[in-house]
Amino acid sequence: MANTHTHDADAYFVPHHSRWPFLGSIALFIMMIGVANWFNGTTWGETVFFVGLLSVLLVLGSWFGDVISESLQGRYNAQVDTSFRMGMMWFIFSEVMFFAAFFGALFYARTFVLPWLSGEGDGALTNTYLWQGYVAGWPTNGPAEIGGTFETIPAWGLPLINTLILLTSGVTITMAHHALKANARTALLWWLGATVALGALFLGFQAEEYIHAYHELNLTLGSGIYGSTFFMLTGFHGMHVMLGTIMLAVMWLRCAKGHFSKDHHFAFEAVAWYWHFVDVVWLLLFLFVYVL
Structure with a gap:
């Protein structure tokens, strides 16, 4: 919990130890x-996961509630604002590295592993003695055909629609930011609400895509290297879109309550930065996962 002492403009606010x-x-x-x-088939795994997830959400809600309360009490000065900005930049950098690992796995499999399995370079003996006659192509579930025959999702269907949705949402969040800086509250709520709606629409289309992949294309998380990289990349991105949409909805509620001013609204900016990051990651996903 935050301390209750008053702070002058030059003091750096340091809260008491937190339980969160x-x-x-x-x-x-x-x-x-x-x-x-759950993933290993234990009967109680699913229940424990959802208990843990609910606990995480409750902790985050309470923790951010404390931060919002401290902000509304005027405890954060320019120095604290700078710390918040640096923290958010490092957080986004960590997210860049997170997705870079999965893109790196995709690149490594396509560029090195599959040619080796086909007998190129150092993989000649592997091809001769283990997978003789195997010629790699992409997409593939490997020479063992793990998961059986599958079909891929065409890039120019739902993936293209979702790309347009996220690009549009990048425009609407920018318009909302401009409206906030202009103190145009009605426009702010409309543009921000549109961004939330677009995020929810993206998630709905992705859920439809996953259902189609599993039930009609036999494309699953167990479909070899292609299935695992496809669902890991798109699934984690979808999780980020979900978190971003929740944060945008919280920002809408805070804006409706008049929490931000045109000069002091870093929480809004932080969520906008995060949303633009999500947009950029999707563009890379669309290109390297769906198109190429």
């Missing part, structure tokens, strides 16, 4: 134990 990091660590541990056992 400790409780958040426990909630994340429960959630990961649940998802690991």
